[in-house]
Amino acid sequence: MNPFSWRRLLAVLAKEFIQMRRDRLTFAMMVGIPIMQLCLFGYAINTDPKHLPTAIVAAESSEFTRRLISAMTLSDYFDIVATPASIDHGRELIARGDVQFLLRIPPDFARDLVRGERPALLVEIDATDPVASGNAMAALGPLVEQSLASEIKGPLAHLNPKPGSIDLRIQRRYNPEGLTAYNIVPGLMGVILTMTLIMMTGLAIARERERGTFENLLAMPVRPLEIMLGKLVPYILVAYVQVGVILVAAHLLFAVPILGSLWLLLGCTLAFIVANLSVGLLFSTLAKNQMQAMQMTFFFFLPSMLLSGFMFPFRGMPGWAQAIGELLPLTHFLRIVRGILLKVNGPADVWPNLWPLLAFTLVVVAFGAKRFRKTLD
Amino acid sequence: MTAYAIDVRGLSKSFGDKKVVDGLDLRVERGAIYGFLGPNGSGKTTTIRMLCGLLTADAGEGTCLGLDVRRDSNVIKSQVGYMTQKFTWWEDLTIEENLRFAARMHGLANARSVVDAALERLGLAQRRRQLAGELSGGWKQRLALAACLLHQPRLLLLDEPTAGVDPKARREFWAEIHALAREGLTVLVSTHYMDEAERCHRLAYIAFGKLLAEGTPQQILDQVGLCTFAIDGAPAVAVDEISRLPGVEQVVPFGLRLHVSGVDAATLSTSVAGYTHRHQLSWQPVDSSLEDAFIALMRGGKP
Numbered sequence: 001m002n003p004f005s006w007r008r009l010l011a012v013l014a015k016e017f018i019q020m021r022r023d024r025l026t027f028a029m030m031v032g033i034p035i036m037q038l039c040l041f042g043y044a045i046n047t048d049p050k051h052l053p054t055a056i057v058a059a060e061s062s063e064f065t066r067r068l069i070s071a072m073t074l075s076d077y078f079d080i081v082a083t084p085a086s087i088d089h090g091r092e093l094i095a096r097g098d099v100q101f102l103l104r105i106p107p108d109f110a111r112d113l114v115r116g117e118r119p120a121l122l123v124e125i126d127a128t129d130p131v132a133s134g135n136a137m138a139a140l141g142p143l144v145e146q147s148l149a150s151e152i153k154g155p156l157a158h159l160n161p162k163p164g165s166i167d168l169r170i171q172r173r174y175n176p177e178g179l180t181a182y183n184i185v186p187g188l189m190g191v192i193l194t195m196t197l198i199m200m201t202g203l204a205i206a207r208e209r210e211r212g213t214f215e216n217l218l219a220m221p222v223r224p225l226e227i228m229l230g231k232l233v234p235y236i237l238v239a240y241v242q243v244g245v246i247l248v249a250a251h252l253l254f255a256v257p258i259l260g261s262l263w264l265l266l267g268c269t270l271a272f273i274v275a276n277l278s279v280g281l282l283f284s285t286l287a288k289n290q291m292q293a294m295q296m297t298f299f300f301f302l303p304s305m306l307l308s309g310f311m312f313p314f315r316g317m318p319g320w321a322q323a324i325g326e327l328l329p330l331t332h333f334l335r336i337v338r339g340i341l342l343k344v345n346g347p348a349d350v351w352p353n354l355w356p357l358l359a360f361t362l363v364v365v366a367f368g369a370k371r372f373r374k375t376l377d
Numbered sequence: 378m379t380a381y382a383i384d385v386r387g388l389s390k391s392f393g394d395k396k397v398v399d400g401l402d403l404r405v406e407r408g409a410i411y412g413f414l415g416p417n418g419s420g421k422t423t424t425i426r427m428l429c430g431l432l433t434a435d436a437g438e439g440t441c442l443g444l445d446v447r448r449d450s451n452v453i454k455s456q457v458g459y460m461t462q463k464f465t466w467w468e469d470l471t472i473e474e475n476l477r478f479a480a481r482m483h484g485l486a487n488a489r490s491v492v493d494a495a496l497e498r499l500g501l502a503q504r505r506r507q508l509a510g511e512l513s514g515g516w517k518q519r520l521a522l523a524a525c526l527l528h529q530p531r532l533l534l535l536d537e538p539t540a541g542v543d544p545k546a547r548r549e550f551w552a553e554i555h556a557l558a559r560e561g562l563t564v565l566v567s568t569h570y571m572d573e574a575e576r577c578h579r580l581a582y583i584a585f586g587k588l589l590a591e592g593t594p595q596q597i598l599d600q601v602g603l604c605t606f607a608i609d610g611a612p613a614v615a616v617d618e619i620s621r622l623p624g625v626e627q628v629v630p631f632g633l634r635l636h637v638s639g640v641d642a643a644t645l646s647t648s649v650a651g652y653t654h655r656h657q658l659s660w661q662p663v664d665s666s667l668e669d670a671f672i673a674l675m676r677g678g679k680p
Binding site: 005007008010011012014015018019022023211212213215216218219220221222 | 426429431451452454455457459461463464465466467468469470474478479481482483484508
């Protein structure tokens with residue numbers, strides 16, 4: 001028997017494609033999942049929430065107060081939904097979660113302001129989800145000053161808190177409007193590929209094992225490499241279909257710019273696809289049935305979601321969590337995708353995140369090939 | 378080239394602490410239909426899997442079609458047809474796709490014509506596009522047999538091929554097995570059916586991974602040396618009473634008859650004669666069946 005036969009590989013490939021075509025549900029899932037997740041997450045996840053419910057306790061009604069309230073409303077960050085009579089009542093609203101912000105304008109605010117006594121504006125925040133209120137909070141300070149500054153003019157102009165002394169300019173690079181979709185949508189590409197690829201390859205061999213057909217396959221004069229490649233190659237094609245769907249949707253639905261080289265992106269994607277397929281293959285050699293393959297997929301998928309920087313800012317994690325994150329292919333792929341799409345990264349910029357993908361694949365394939373035996377022992 | 382299609386000695390295999398096959402010697406002549414019998418879990422499937430290279434033996438050596446069982450498993454696979462106990466062809470592929478896959482995996486140059494010929498022979502040419510999963514048990518079995526014959530193997534390993542198949546299909550199946558053997562194919566077949574065991578040229582009976590008896594059906598009967606008497610018209614309640622008599626090892630009802638067997642012929646005949654005299658029943662010696670012999674073997678073979 002010759003060591004490797006293209007004919008046998010083609011036979012396995014043909015079989016896999018036929019089976020994939022017949023398994024309508026799985027096929028629909030492979031195309032449907034990207035679109036569904038993209039729409040769900042792309043539109044749903046927003047780390048720059050606006051229209052946060054706000055309550056204002058105004059102990060006085062002056063031109064300044066009205067000015068401040070209208071400026072807050074116009075900023076889109078704050079929706080003033082309540083004007084409770086007392087601060088205690090306002091705190092109840094926060095406790096119940098009815099409002100996220102409680103702004104208290106003290107009595108004699110206008111008088112103290114005119115006198116230059118620096119009156120205090122108290123803002124209370126429901127900080128249970130810090131991400132949710134961070135941007136709004138950051139917007140509040142300048143907003144208050146600017147809105148008041150326009151009122152403090154003429155003889156009061158000397159009260160202005162010297163605008164020229166500090167000129168703070170915040171420049172949001174790569175995503176000037178701070179659109180979450182720019183971050184989420186390219187990231188989703190990695191998440192979707194991770195989930196579908198590992199699950200599909202894990203299931204593909206576990207399914208044969210579960211149905212007993214693996215025994216039949218092994219009873220044929222076939223090389224492990226032929227089975228492995230025959231099983232994996234169809235999923236590379238599936239993965240590229242998914243990538244295509246996601247990129248088109250990202251561009252059309254979310255207007256995510258594709259600034260860097262598309263070819264470089266597709267090339268790096270191959271490294272990522274193969275890395276995930278190798279994980280799926282390793283799992284499939286460990287799993288006795290489809291259920292186990294599924295469980296292992298989630299065992300791998302959850303840390304990928306949580307520690308890769310997709311869900312939470314990578315730099316916000318403690319060192320040990322970052323170390324785990326660095327081991328995951330998704331972490332590196334996210335950087336590559338965002339780098340190419342948004343920062344016009346070239347091959348040299350991408351390399352520091354490309355080689356970890358290749359190294360990861362090498363290690364996992366080595367383990368998988370060792371576990372993938374031709375026998376049933 | 379040896380005269381034996383299978384010639385293995387001391388074959389052993391353990392899963393964990395459990396010794397499934399324990400020092401098994403097996404010799405199967407070329408062109409023979411060799412029956413492989415034994416209770417469930419006796420190691421039949423494991424032995425067959427070791428012969429075709431699906432499992433590696435822990436110990437033992439020997440040849441299969443003159444090829445080393447442990448070293449040449451890949452070559453063995455291409456010359457052996459293995460029909461698994463369960464239906465292990467792809468149920469989501471059509472009949473034709475399954476056959477074509479098998480043909481291509483074995484590297485047959487004329488895959489298409491081989492598959493067409495097999496479909497004709499099976500009588501499945503009309504249903505070639507039917508999914509294998511939709512076939513009835515009998516047709517699945519025929520498909521499985523056809524698929525593992527495509528590459529014209531020289532040895533056929535059949536693991537309980539007729540389990541769950543109706544009597545007519547079983548008879549046709551065995552007719553085909555005999556026809557193949559006449560063409561020179563060696564067949565090793567495991568079974569639980571005694572009528573099938575009687576159709577084999579030679580038999581091996583294994584229990585708890587050990588070979589307990591080997592030979593032609595008649596040789597096995599002689600080897601066990603079981604003596605059987607038939608008692609006519611005994612009431613069903615008599616079974617308990619008779620089985621407590623000295624020398625009685627088995628009492629099996631056959632309709633209105635009871636078959637009473639034991640290896641100690643003298644004691645047995647005294648017991649039976651005494652009982653039938655007391656209850657005024659008729660009795661006579663009959664030939665022991667293979668089933669009686671195997672049950673006797675199984676009792677004796679307990680570790």
